[in-house]
Amino acid sequence: MNNNTINTDSNKKGLENIGAEESRHSKLTYLSFSSYNFASSFIGAAQLIFLFFYYEAVIGLNAWLISIALIIAFVWDALNNPLMGYLTDRNTRFTKRWGKRFPWIIIAILPWCFSVLLIYNPPNVDPGTSQGSWMLFGWLAFSLCLADSFETIIYVNAGHLRADKFRTETERRNLAAYSTPIEIISRVFGMLIPPLLIAANTGRQGYVFMAVIIALIGLLGCFLFVPGAREDKIMIERYYIAEPKKIGFIEGLKESIMLRSFIISIILYTSFVVVTEMLTMNVIYVVIFVLREDPSITTLIFAFFLLGAIISVPFWVKIAKKLNNNKKTMSIGGFCLSAALIPLTFFQTIYDFVIFTFILGFTLGCWWTLFFPVIQTNVIDDFMVKKKKDQKGVLIGLTTFIPRLTATLTVVIFAIVHELTGFVPGYDTYEGLAGAVDDINLVLWGIRLLMGIIPMIIVLIPTLIFWKFYPLTQDMVEKNKIKLKELGF
Numbered sequence: 001m002n003n004n005t006i007n008t009d010s011n012k013k014g015l016e017n018i019g020a021e022e023s024r025h026s027k028l029t030y031l032s033f034s035s036y037n038f039a040s041s042f043i044g045a046a047q048l049i050f051l052f053f054y055y056e057a058v059i060g061l062n063a064w065l066i067s068i069a070l071i072i073a074f075v076w077d078a079l080n081n082p083l084m085g086y087l088t089d090r091n092t093r094f095t096k097r098w099g100k101r102f103p104w105i106i107i108a109i110l111p112w113c114f115s116v117l118l119i120y121n122p123p124n125v126d127p128g129t130s131q132g133s134w135m136l137f138g139w140l141a142f143s144l145c146l147a148d149s150f151e152t153i154i155y156v157n158a159g160h161l162r163a164d165k166f167r168t169e170t171e172r173r174n175l176a177a178y179s180t181p182i183e184i185i186s187r188v189f190g191m192l193i194p195p196l197l198i199a200a201n202t203g204r205q206g207y208v209f210m211a212v213i214i215a216l217i218g219l220l221g222c223f224l225f226v227p228g229a230r231e232d233k234i235m236i237e238r239y240y241i242a243e244p245k246k247i248g249f250i251e252g253l254k255e256s257i258m259l260r261s262f263i264i265s266i267i268l269y270t271s272f273v274v275v276t277e278m279l280t281m282n283v284i285y286v287v288i289f290v291l292r293e294d295p296s297i298t299t300l301i302f303a304f305f306l307l308g309a310i311i312s313v314p315f316w317v318k319i320a321k322k323l324n325n326n327k328k329t330m331s332i333g334g335f336c337l338s339a340a341l342i343p344l345t346f347f348q349t350i351y352d353f354v355i356f357t358f359i360l361g362f363t364l365g366c367w368w369t370l371f372f373p374v375i376q377t378n379v380i381d382d383f384m385v386k387k388k389k390d391q392k393g394v395l396i397g398l399t400t401f402i403p404r405l406t407a408t409l410t411v412v413i414f415a416i417v418h419e420l421t422g423f424v425p426g427y428d429t430y431e432g433l434a435g436a437v438d439d440i441n442l443v444l445w446g447i448r449l450l451m452g453i454i455p456m457i458i459v460l461i462p463t464l465i466f467w468k469f470y471p472l473t474q475d476m477v478e479k480n481k482i483k484l485k486e487l488g489f
Helices: 001-021 027-033 036-057 063-088 102-119 132-166 169-200 204-229 233-241 249-257 260-290 297-323 326-344 349-388 394-406 407-421 428-438 440-451 453-469 474-487
Strands: none
Touching: 027 036, 027 102, 027 132, 027 204, 036 063, 036 102, 036 132, 036 169, 036 204, 036 260, 063 132, 063 407, 102 132, 102 204, 132 204, 132 233, 132 349, 169 204, 169 297, 169 349, 249 297, 260 297, 260 326, 260 349, 260 407, 260 428, 260 440, 260 453, 297 326, 297 349, 326 349, 326 440, 326 474, 349 474, 407 440, 407 453, 428 440, 440 453
């Protein structure tokens, strides 16, 4: 038997062992760790639904000023994530006792939830005046950046833990089986509860009351996350025994953007961020201005959307396991999502709209199931193998840096479409808007395009790129696992 045969047999056994490894984590650990998904997704979903609408239709702020404030927040988020990842990606005097990531998470929880309240409590000034409009603009930009700063501390460290705590494909798919349903359930509550709270309290008071409730629920989710975020002795010892050479922040940026798997996965994830934000922001416009229904109807629409997503999770997990090919499964999900978006421009009644949103939720389930627990962690592994350096913090930060930077497209597209179709701010009813605009049908078509055709294009192109050029086949993923062990990471 020659050396090549021996090496081949060794590699095969290594691949088999990785696939067969059992997790040392309990089910409660998986469940607790997934609770951060609940807090983050709940608050994020609640804000996405009403934030733009609240400042434009209720407060009366110009759409372009809202967009600029959101762009500032997105750019801050983009810069803040990799920087925070770099700053926290080191051992401190607390590491041996509390872990490298856990202390940062504990520090940020309370300030994050409190800062969410500020977003929906702007000063009571006249948006029709120059001074009032700029004051509201400044408040929105500052409060969003403040909330993002604290959330970033939690997000970056949680993402690092996800990659370092759940190291095998089996563990990561097990985590997906827990985290995806929890994330979807949190979106259910985040999309269903706020409309009911607002309907029960008219005017600005309804939105303030909603902010209080979502902050408290988010705080509960963070507290449930705490036990799962603890680093055990095995992890802490690894920080010191096998602590690899660190690289600088700028070097990490340069080396990351040269990694093919990273760039292509980021392109795909960016499209997901833009589309989900666009759809979520636009539903309230569809309900009030196109369907001419009460805002509480958004609860029904989101219920069917999220029901489709929840039902889809076992399906996508089963497909992923059966195909044993993450690239192929994600590509299938992307093409299905593109097809599901088209009818959302051409719906006629609330009944077919609800059916189309259910189908949309089913296709989006693939992205929620696979991207963070599987695709993101595979890319991190690929970086460490190719560069032989550990820079998880910067990589996880960059996973948000580029999508948040390009997510400015969401609000820019919103502002452009509203400007071109003649949408007039300050009206939160169909009758009021119809009386204020030159052509209400043109306004309605703009809202329809933002719901279907425009996001379809945004999804389809990156999916084609991912399907054609994403380099991490399943064989390469498994080989990277073996190399990581050999490198001591």
